[in-house]
Amino acid sequence: MKLTLGFSPCPNDTFIFDALIHHKIDTEGLDFEVFFDDVETLNQKAFRGELDITKLSFHAFAHVCGQYALLDAGSALGFGVGPLLICKKEALLAEAENLDPKLKVGIPGKFTTANFLLGIAFPHLADKQEMIFSEIEDALIHEKIDLGLIIHENRFTYSEKGLYKIIDLGSYWEQLTGCAIPLGGIVINRNLDYSVQEKVNRLLRKSVEFAFAHPKSGLDFIKAHAQEMSEEVMYKHIELYVNKYSIDLGTEGRMAIDVLFKMAQERGVIKALTQNIYFRP
Structure with missing residues (x-):
């Protein structure tokens, strides 16, 4: 089964997805057609429902959560990582x-x-x-x-x-x-069977864990898409944006996202969300 997958060429994303798309882990029969785009282009593609799985900003996700659900793995949250x-x-x-x-x-x-x-x-x-x-x-x-x-x-x-x-x-x-800052997450189309959503989440977690265990494994892939960055800067970037929340959001990660959306609703930035935003309750 082939799924379309969009993420940015930034080191944190290429670090996370390297093992998955290059079959360094067992992908359990899944294959991926990859699209590299900047975050706003990915946001716009999500608005049009073009991809099965995509990275997007949490702000944009609030506008498409009826069509996409947030995976537990792959998100970028953290402290000291803001714009x-x-x-x-x-x-x-x-x-x-x-x-x-x-x-x-x-x-x-x-x-x-x-x-x-x-x-x-x-x-x-x-x-x-x-x-x-x-x-x-x-x-x-x-x-x-x-x-x-x-x-x-x-x-x-x-x-x-x-x-x-x-x-x-x-x-x-x-x-x-007092929360970590939620920057971007990985979402999956709700039209896909739940078993597929669960499999993608499991594989994405394994891909992140593989990257942590073998941090230089994807170096050539990361370099090929990085913008004229030294290796030192690339890995500084990765250290900032890839952390425990990238493996699993957990209670703290979900709370940070919920606070972001609550504040956005209170300030009229987004409409009230009427359904569970996560792929898994």
């Missing part, structure tokens, strides 16, 4: 608590969790320009935008380019809620 709001002009650092609403912000997508957190912290920043996450730093450098909302490996590279951090929105979230 950063950065700028080129150092003078803006002094205005961090009172940023001008006219400032233009480059964001990695309307439905990213990063943009949701930005809306919580700075609801008045409404002039937003969507762009590929990897293009935000250059847009700042060339002053096409005033502020940049960065995710993934860019949190390791912005300072080298003379850019400044205004706020770590992950730390902001942690102080506000």
